[in-house]
Amino acid sequence: MRKFILVTLAIFPLAIASAQEAAPAPNSSPASAVSNATPASAADVEALRQQVQSLTETVKTLQQQVKDQQAALEKANFAGEAPPPQNPEPSPIAGAAGSPAPAASAPPRFPTEDTSVVSSTTAPAVSGTPAPGSFPTTDTSVVTSAPETISSSGAGASLAQPITIGGGKNYMNISFDGLFALAYSSARDLDHIEVGDHDPQQRGFNARNIELAFDGAVDPYFEGFANIVFKLDNDNKTEVEVEEAFLQTTSLPFNLQLKAGQFFAAFGRINPTHPHTWDFADAPLVHGRLLGPDGLRGVGAQISWIVPVPWYSQVIFAVQNGRGGTGYSFRNPGDGGIFFGRMTTDREARGLQDFVWIPRWENSVDLSPTQVVLAGASGAFGSNETGANSRTQIYGGDFLYKWKSSHAEGGFPFVKWQTEVMYRRFEAGRGMNESFPVAETFHDWGMYSQVMWGFKKGWVVGVRGDYLYDTDSHFTDDPDRQTRSRISANLTWYPTEFSKIRLQYNHDFLEENFFLAGRDVDSVFLQFEFILGSHGAHKF
Amino acid sequence: MKKILLILSAILACGFSAHAKLNVVATLPDFGSLAREVGGDKVEVVTLAKATEDPHFVDARPSFVVSMRNADVLIDGGAELEIGWLPPLLQNARNPKIEIGKPGRVEASAGVRLMNVPTNVTRAAGDVHALGNPHFTVDPIIAKAIAQHIAQSFSTLDAANAAVYDANYKKFEATINAKLQEWGAALLPFKGLNVVAYHDSWVYFAHRFGLNIDIFLEPKPGIPPSPSHLTEVIAQMKAQKIKVILVEPFHDRRIAEKVASATGAKVVDFAQFPGGLPGTDNYVKLIDTLVSRLAAALK
Known part of the structure; x- marks a missing residue:
């Protein structure tokens, strides 16, 4: 040599x-x-x-x-x-x-x-004619x-290039993400307090989101993505979820992009993202209760268009089957065939009206070189299973403000304020064979607002307020339809962008009701995470 | 309905016709500065990262998507410095003109032999870059090579102005060649001296001017300085009589000042990017400032 x-x-x-x-x-x-x-x-x-x-x-x-x-x-x-x-x-x-x-x-x-x-x-x-x-x-x-x-x-x-993940010479990026939580709660049934499927579900240790992620260029026309999630239930049995698996076009004309496969609906800010990118250890109440514990996702197709205006403006339109637990407010057969007290119909799609149609429009401008705002409006429209012709409509609005220092190191310091509001109109029918005494229409709504302050490289402190209002039904005592509110605070340390340790406190205000005996609940989570493999680039 | 169509087509027309100048997007301000040198008034340059912020962590803000959607040319480092924020922008920009391999994509590291290529890539060593150290533009000879690639890209896309880009590049090259004599002479008396830096951003600069910048306040790249590591650095600095600590605009200057007061060294504000220091709005001025500050501090 x-x-x-x-x-x-x-x-x-x-x-x-x-x-x-x-x-x-x-x-x-x-x-x-x-x-x-x-x-x-x-x-x-x-x-x-x-x-x-x-x-x-x-x-x-x-x-x-x-x-x-x-x-x-x-x-x-x-x-x-x-x-x-x-x-x-x-x-x-x-x-x-x-x-x-x-x-x-x-x-x-x-x-x-x-x-x-x-x-x-x-x-x-x-050039064609190079000057001498x-x-x-x-x-x-x-x-x-x-x-x-x-x-x-x-x-x-470089002459010497390691053949390794993240080192350039590979057909796809692979990463592995382990997200765990040690939980304490004054409530024994934490799985009723926490609304998200990837949230801590029991006192003690929880492994609710262990994820394999793949992505890469399929060919000159498509990119492919897949997220396979493993989670351990409260009896330590492993469950597997194909959370996302889709392909996306790279070079359609007119600023268009197509996406097809299994994917999270672009509804608001929390729904399209994976739990490990969330700022809190659990899902907001309104997200878990209106879009569902798993979020709104399913098999379908989506087209998006970047509107040719001087600011960022994108229109997204998706259609999904909306069937099963991941289409919670739509064609969801419910637990044991019961949803909101009704025996569900669980039928095949009869026509286009039985799919979920999900439009979104988002806009963003830079207020200054250090400040960005982003606002979006989303909708999700389809049928539900509580009656032969019962429909669901969900509307959402979201807002994000972020300030980041012009001298940021590692992305710190920053302040981020994020708010989402959702409203759901749910026509609850009389169930299979008209077995339920009445048909009702629920007007449910809720919101959360959170402020995160990255005060020092690697350190973030955050507070969140949550509110959920569910129409009171005299005919069902469904715990999933309880009006609730919550405040949360947390402190996160990111030793690097590949690991984090988060301490979170939740206080749940629970009204006197049939199920949680009207006692407020205090919970503490210690969340920890590691990422192996390719660098997780973050969307805004 | 007709009205809407009219408005839409007007908007579209705007989007397609605004091509009098080449739209150039540079991920980092150093590439932006080189693009301005080469493009002159024939190009419109948008720089994404700020000169004063950490280039490893830039928010992939939506307005960047708009810039990249309209870009004829994208200049990026190509050495994974922007890996934390560029990929989602590229995915969303849906602009075939700036795909890798197209003349509209300039990867600055192409043709540059990166230094410190790790033989064994492990994140236990901190934020190491598998392809090598990506902070290469501070070597003027490398900057020339990047400028040349930029000129090639511009000339291919805008053949009518090829002679202009050619002339601009040659002028830049001549300036750098002449300036290198000045810079080399100014730092010649300090050849072989050791200098401490906060982060390992200066290996190419050191290599060019014969300095050793191998001691860092960060124990490992991207890992904040720890007290035990700083104690070690202070001991090394005393033993080797090191007089200078280089910090960049986004580093915690107080830490460097503490070390400086413990060792009698000076903290010198350095920046990789034009605009990162006062009076450095282009590349040549930046290197001018770096060289004169360093020479003054080492005296």
Whole structure:
């Protein structure tokens, strides 16, 4: 290995020297080539020509040799030996040779080229008609990897490139995320207090979101994503969830993008995101109760369009089956065939009205270089299973304000305020075979508002207020339809962006009711997380 | 309905016709500055990250999507410095012109031999970059190579102005070549000296000017300084008589000042990006400032 370097180094100056001599040959301008010569005879010229020719040959063979050496070097480097920039001082000869600017009369003392850092600047002809001398090729004697320089995906960057996840040379990114919580609650049945499926469900340890994530370019037309979630239930049995698996187009015209597969509906801010990116250890009440414990997601298709206006404006429109627990307020057969007290119909789709239609429009502007606001309106419309023709409509509004210091380190300090409001109109029918005494229409609504303050690199403190109003039904005592409110506070430490430790306190206000005996509940969670594999880039 | 269609088509027309100049988006201000040098008044340059913020962690704000949607050229580092925020922007921008491999995509690291390529990539070593240290533009020779790639991209996309880009690039190259003489001379007396930095952003700068910047206040890249590590650094600085600590605008200067007062060293404000220090609105001025500040502090 060392020998190669030595040999290469020995050859470089030689080649350069020859190149310098040979350089004027092609333009055969006597003025520059043989300026000190007296008017030459034809024989002299012939002799010179021959000499130049032989020199050119020499240079060619030398170049070939250099190329070979270089190839060998690269191979050696791939085998994991010394990284290239261990090269000694830049050779002054290379510097002198490399600046072909004819204007420079005296050779510069300080080197202005360095082949040990810039592997090759030789590029294919730039424009159709390159002016003579356009983009001087710095040093033809060290053409290392010309074809690699421009177009490859960062591959031309280094000679030694580890083949590893996150290191560039892979067909897909793989990451693994483990999210755990140690929970204490004054309520024994924490699974009734917490509304989200990935929230802590019992006193003690919880592993509700252990996730494998894959993503990558499928081909020049699509990108693919998949999130497979494993969770342990309260009896430590493993459940598997295909949380998301979809493909997305990359280059449709007119700023359009299509998405198809299993995916989270773009409804509000919490719903489309995975629990590990949440600012709190549990889902907001309104999210868990109106969109569902698992959020609103399902198999379907989505089209989105970035509206060509000067600010950020995106229209998203999705359709999903909306069936089962992940279509909670829609075609959800419920627990044991009962939902909101009714025996559900659990039928096949009869027509387009039985799918869930999910529009969203979001807009964002930068108030200043450090402040951004984003506001969105969402809807979800479809049928539900409590009656032959009962419908559900959910409307949502969301707002985000974020300030981040112009001197932020690691993304800190920042202040983020996020609020979502949702309203659900739910036509509760009389159930299968008209078995329930009445048909009702529920007008349920709720909201949460949270402020997160990243006060120091890696440290975030947050507070959240939650409110949920469910129409009182005299005919059912469903615990999932209880009006509730909650305040939460937490402190999170991110040692790096790949791990976090979060301490959260919840106080749930519970009214006197059939199920939680009207006693307020205090809960404390210690959440911890780690991520292996590719870097989790965050959407805004 | 007709009215709506009219308005829509007007908007679309605006979107498509505003192409008098090349729209260039640079992820970082150093690339933005080089793009301005090469493009002159033929291009419109938008820079995403701020010169004073940590380039590893930039918010992928929605307005960036709008800039990238309209871009004819995207210049990024290509060495994973922006990996925490660029991928979702690219996904959402849905702009085929700036895909990797297209002339509208300039990956600055192409053709640059990155230093400190880890042989074994483990995050136990902190925020290491698998492809090598990505803070390379502070080496003027590398900056020339990047400028050249930018010129190639511009010329390909806007052949009518190829001669202008060519001339601008040559002018920049000549300036750098001349300036290198000045900079080299100014730092020559300090060749081989050790300098401490907060973060490992200066390996290319050090390599260029013959300095050693191998001691950092961060125990590992991206990990905040710990008391025990600082004690070690202070001991090293005393033993090696190190006189200078380099901090960037987004670093906690108080930590550096503490170390400085314990060792008698000076804290010198450094920045990787034009605009990160007062009076450095372009690349050459930035390196001018870095060199003169460092030379003054080392005297």
